[in-house]
Amino acid sequence: MVRALIVGCGSHGGEVLLPAALTAGIQPVGLVDADLDKAKTLAEQWGVPHVYNRLDEVPVRQLDAVLLALPVAQHASNVGWAVDQGLHVFVEKPPATNLAQLRDLIDQVDAADRVCGVGMNFRCAEGVLELGRRLSTGRHGRPAYVRVVQVARKPLEPFGPGLSMEASLFYAQGIHAIDLALSFAPVATAISGQRVRVNRGRLCVVVGEDHDSGTRIEASFGSSAAGLYHELDVFCDSGDLLSLRNLSELSYLPGGGEPDVADYPGARVLWRRSPTNVGYTAAGYATELASFKSRVLGDADPASSQAAVLRDLLPTYRAFDELLTCWDVPWTN
Numbered sequence: 514m515v516r517a518l519i520v521g522c523g524s525h526g527g528e529v530l531l532p533a534a535l536t537a538g539i540q541p542v543g544l545v546d547a548d549l550d551k552a553k554t555l556a557e558q559w560g561v562p563h564v565y566n567r568l569d570e571v572p573v574r575q576l577d578a579v580l581l582a583l584p585v586a587q588h589a590s591n592v593g594w595a596v597d598q599g600l601h602v603f604v605e606k607p608p609a610t611n612l613a614q615l616r617d618l619i620d621q622v623d624a625a626d627r628v629c630g631v632g633m634n635f636r637c638a639e640g641v642l643e644l645g646r647r648l649s650t651g652r653h654g655r656p657a658y659v660r661v662v663q664v665a666r667k668p669l670e671p672f673g674p675g676l677s678m679e680a681s682l683f684y685a686q687g688i689h690a691i692d693l694a695l696s697f698a699p700v701a702t703a704i705s706g707q708r709v710r711v712n713r714g715r716l717c718v719v720v721g722e723d724h725d726s727g728t729r730i731e732a733s734f735g736s737s738a739a740g741l742y743h744e745l746d747v748f749c750d751s752g753d754l755l756s757l758r759n760l761s762e763l764s765y766l767p768g769g770g771e772p773d774v775a776d777y778p779g780a781r782v783l784w785r786r787s788p789t790n791v792g793y794t795a796a797g798y799a800t801e802l803a804s805f806k807s808r809v810l811g812d813a814d815p816a817s818s819q820a821a822v823l824r825d826l827l828p829t830y831r832a833f834d835e836l837l838t839c840w841d842v843p844w845t846n
């Protein structure tokens with residue numbers, strides 16, 4: 514049993530993290546929100562026994578973990594507070610507002626020897642895990658070119674007075690897109706990129722390359738769409754393409770060379786999300802929390818370690834930091 518406090522009961526903490534924690538078998542024993550009425554309404558709805566206005570009002574004795582879904586600039590200090598109290602933490606993305614802060618936080622978590630899971634749900638979405646399983650058979654070879662597109666409708670403004678617009682796009686979409694691309698092709702670390710002109714919102718493209726191995730990633734992300742659009746294409750060195758559209762349908766386009774391909778060279782659908790499964794597991798939220806729970810308890814990991822811990826975010830922050838440096842744009846104004 515993992516007894517957790519949920520801190521931040523807004524749209525993500527209240528509507529996603531809380532029900533996903535219950536699905537994952539984590540027991541929410543208290544809710545914290547600066548808006549106490551919001552916390553009370555949710556506590557009543559889900560049968561959570563305690564509500565608090567502030568974190569420093571909470572008796573931590575009977576807690577194992579905190580789950581944080583706060584405004585982005587408040588995550589790092591609250592992760593620090595929790596590990597100092599001896600608690601494990603699951604923090605929604607972004608765990609830190611810049612690379613230097615992430616590095617300091619990793620040191621703090623390591624020194625406290627606590628688990629710090631990070632909400633990178635796309636890693637654990639059903640379709641992404643399915644694609645990973647397919648690659649692990651070895652029949653497609655090695656991912657040579659990975660392309661992720663993730664666009665949504667916000668942010669149109671920076672997330673806070675001190676945060677740049679580019680950093681805000683990273684906190685919202687880019688962190689997921691770059692992390693996912695690098696998780697399939699981790700060697701593509703020579704970074705460049707571009708801000709693309711669109712008439713509403715913003716669009717950025719991050720490119721990573723490794724010329725020695727002939728590996729490339731492209732992660733495009735922004736706020737130019739009316740709703741979430743997601744695309745993950747993995748081109749393998751065998752010539753095979755595995756393509757996951759909107760986390761809903763995984764297709765395989767053979768590169769050729771195998772006898773069965775001559776008869777039918779077209780795309781094969783390998784997996785489709787069930788139309789009734791639109792919930793927390795399909796999107797990866799419950800799966801990553803189940804992984805977090807297993808790590809806290811020292812059990813076998815049900816998501817085979819795809820779920821992110823704090824240190825896993827370093828390559829993604831490094832890549833975006835490199836790009837901001839080349840654009841001469843700060844993380845924080």
Ligand SMILES: NC(=O)c1ccc[n+]([C@@H]2O[C@H](COP(=O)([O-])OP(=O)(O)OC[C@H]3O[C@@H](n4cnc5c(N)ncnc54)[C@H](O)[C@@H]3O)[C@@H](O)[C@H]2O)c1
Nearest residue numbers: 521522523524525526546547548582583584585605606632
């Ligand atoms: N993993 C994902 O895909 C995903 C998706 C959406 C949001 N998120 C993350 O979740 C976090 C929350 O986003 P949201 O959309 O729910 O925001 P929100 O503004 O709806 O909720 C934030 C909540 O925190 C409360 N709060 C603010 N300061 C507080 C404090 N000091 N103590 C206690 N409560 C405080 C607010 O009252 C509010 O209820 C963000 O960091 C965001 O990046 C992650």
